Amino acid sequence: MSDPTSENPPRLTQFAHGGGCACKIPPGELDALVASVSQGHGSAVDPALELLVGLDGGGDDAAVVRLDGERAVVTTADFFTPVVDDPYDWGRIAAANALSDVYAMGGTPVAAVNLLGWPREKLPMETAARVLSGGRHVAHSAGCHLAGGHSVDDLEPKYGMSVVGIVDPERMLRLDAASPGLPLTLTKPLGTGVLNARHKATGTVFPEAVETMAALNRDASRAAVERGIRSGTDVTGFGLLGHAYKMARAAEVTLVVDSTAVPLLAGAQQAVADGYVSGGTRRNLDWITPFTDFGSASGYDRLLLADAQTSGGLLLAGELPGHPVIGEVLPRGDFPLVVRGTVSTEN
Structure with a gap:
């Protein structure tokens, strides 16, 4: 077992084959898997509550069941392998990411439980405690109760939460x-x-990226609901274009992304140019390419737009003051997705 008091504590990202939402099952494979278990199997027998959002919605961020005319329950679960080496920061990021599924439905998280997989023979339990502390800090800052959970002895460290929230079914x-x-x-x-x-390859820390991932989508979600926006999703492991494609497919529209308007973290363009691209990002690009008119977008641009995000922001069909408009919704055309402009100036 590693010594937690060592001057060189273990790098958590080295204990996992992938990091964050980039370790998701590839979207094409996931589509086929979900279809194979959902078709022809009917629905719950004599359910206590009406299902408002489930698999038929095209893969929304959470399930929603109606309580009454003004309230519905939102339920979700999300966990992943380490995306950064600092255990407290990883806990913060994983918690923000799990809570985001509720915010992406326009809801408010009210209670959560921890989900922890831990290689107890390789990593000290003190490190696990730091992960859980980071998660607790973010959950409590969101006004969400955190009580208990489930843990297993695992080959790789994994952490996340199962979250329950509430939402107005009409909003x-x-x-x-x-x-x-x-x-x-x-x-x-x-x-x-x-x-x-x-970061995984070199150990270089990117504080702006860490704080972006650990930031809640709460305020953006509330503002969107108040402005009457009714369509959105959070941008995570399938990349901006992957999640945009899911929106376009579900609503039978075309989404146009103006890549010159897409905001980027400092250093992101250089990281692509230097070849720091995850397998998850490349699988995302392979998946959405047949459904996308890329126009003149370069290979670097395409990778950035398909970049597998962890705890990303909300993609909303509507304008939200203080945040960039990056495109528009059009009637369904030849492609569900159209990319205009160019992201990177380093090509």
Whole structure:
């Protein structure tokens, strides 16, 4: 077991084959998996509550069941392998990412439980305690109760949460509600995937990326709901274009992304140019390429737009003051996705 008091504590990212949301099952494989278990198997027998959002919505961020005319329950779970080496920061990021699924539905998280996988023969339990402390800090800052959870002895460290929230069923955000004529807004910059890949390979810390990932999507979600926005998702492991494609597919529209308007974290362009691109990002690009008119976008641009984000921002069909408009929703055309402009100036 590693010594937690050592001057050179263990690098958590070296204990996992992938990091953060980049370790997700590839989106194409996940689509096929979900289809194979959902088709022809019916629904719950004599359910106690009405299911408002489930698999039929095209893969929304959480399930939603109605309690009454004004309240519905949002339920989700999210966990992943280390995305940074600092255990407290990893806990913060994983918690913010799990809570984001509720915010992406326009809801408010009210209670959560921990999900922990830990290689107890390789990493000290004191390190696990730091991870859990980071998660608790973010959950409590969100006004969300955190009580208990489940843990297993695992080959790789994994952490996240199962979260329950509430939402007004008439005002929630969902994938299939994007209408032609609406602008597209993105509430956090891209680039966490390539910067995390560089961090894993070199140990270089990117404080801006860490704080971006640990930041809650609470304020953006509340503002979107108050402005009457009804379609959105959070941008995580499938990249901006992957999640945009899911919105376009669910609503049967075309989403146009103006890549010159897409905000990027400092160092993201250079990280792509230097080759710090995860396998998850490359799989994202392979998946969405047949559905995307890339125009003149270069290879670097495409990788940035498909970059596997961890705890990214909200992609909203509507304008949100204080956040950049990065495109628009059009009637369904030849492609579900269209990219205009160019992201990177380093090509």
